[in-house]
Amino acid sequence: MKWITRERPKIDRIACPWLIKRFVDKDAEIIYVPQDEVKTQAMQQNAIPFDVPDVEYTHYGSECTFDYILKKHSVNDLALKVIAKIVRGADTDQHHIAPQASGLWSISAGLSYNYKDDQEQLKQGMILYDALYSWAKYLQHEKHTQSESEKLLLEIHQKFLNAKSGKKIPVWVEELKSMIQDQIDTSLTLKEISKQIDINPSYVSREFSKHFDQPSFGEYVRNLRIEKAKELLRETKNTLTEVAYLTGFSDQSHFTRIFKKHTGENPSVFRKRLGKSNSRTKG
């Protein structure tokens, strides 16, 4: 099929063609035209218009066209979900929703500046998204520093620097930590909790990774939830629905999905392996 959108792509109009070619229609032909010609050309060329207003393949609410394609074609791949968030963050100027969004934006804006031919830019962009996919699929949790001893040295060095500068933990950080801990079973949002401590959410979001050992508020809360869920699975006989509820997940299937993504196994398997009812005797 032919797919058509407006010219001078940056994020979504490169990411979507990549998604279409790799997961929906591998022979797709992508056409870029001036904005006011998209609809007429789409009819003339029998092409599917995308990422322009008032067509099927477009933004809905806070989600971008990339999200819509994933949904519409039920592409189920965890790595793509990760990429979707990065794309959405970069495409809608909400860089806080994924730590990789700012970098993707910078490199994409730079490519768009360097390549005035949209097709040429698409070619480079395809490589970029292939790389991002390969990272999301295989390397997401890998750190760069190579050897353990190197890592250890860096850690000690960092500690030393922090000690030397007499690093003070701001009061709001302690406050935030205990509030998150207290409300981990509710649907916490950065906005609400920032309001509770009376600090601007975008400031909290910006400063978050400096004070918590996680790249973002979302990651931090998710980790806490998973840790608490593990504890409940090990130590109690609560049903999975109850555990999901007690750890702030909206429902059991969402809980199961996130738990599996983080730990690599289903909660029921985890419980079978480590739960109390199944205490392995050494015989």
Added chain:
Amino acid sequence: MKWITRERPKIDRIACPWLIKNFVDHDAEFIYVPRDQVFQKAKELNAIPYDLPGTEYTHESDNCTFDYIIKKHDVTDAAVLQMATIIRAADTDRFDLAPQASGLWAISAGLSQLYKDDLEQLAIGLKVYDALYAWAKFAQQEKHSWNPVV
């Protein structure tokens, strides 16, 4: 000149060639070899070894080799200095230093996984740094949001 370092580059060993080629030595040729052969090959080929402990061009306290080249060759372009922070952050796992570092790391790690030929990876990587430079130099103030003019 020839410049030599260990194989399987990720960040610094792609970013440094970009910096060398654009700001230090336009005709530079880059060679990647296994770690234990760098010094011997450097002598044989009369090449400058870099990004390896025991060479002049290497990490210095918490700065990476990219920083050292900037200092040594007096590069003063503000866009390059900004790139240096991003590269240092991505290269030394200190993503808090620059918001762009996590994305650069993800893309670079992915490229390294996709391209097993280091020189091929370098060719693509140079374009990534060209883009980062263009952004830092010309497009930095630009914001992107989806409000197409109707």
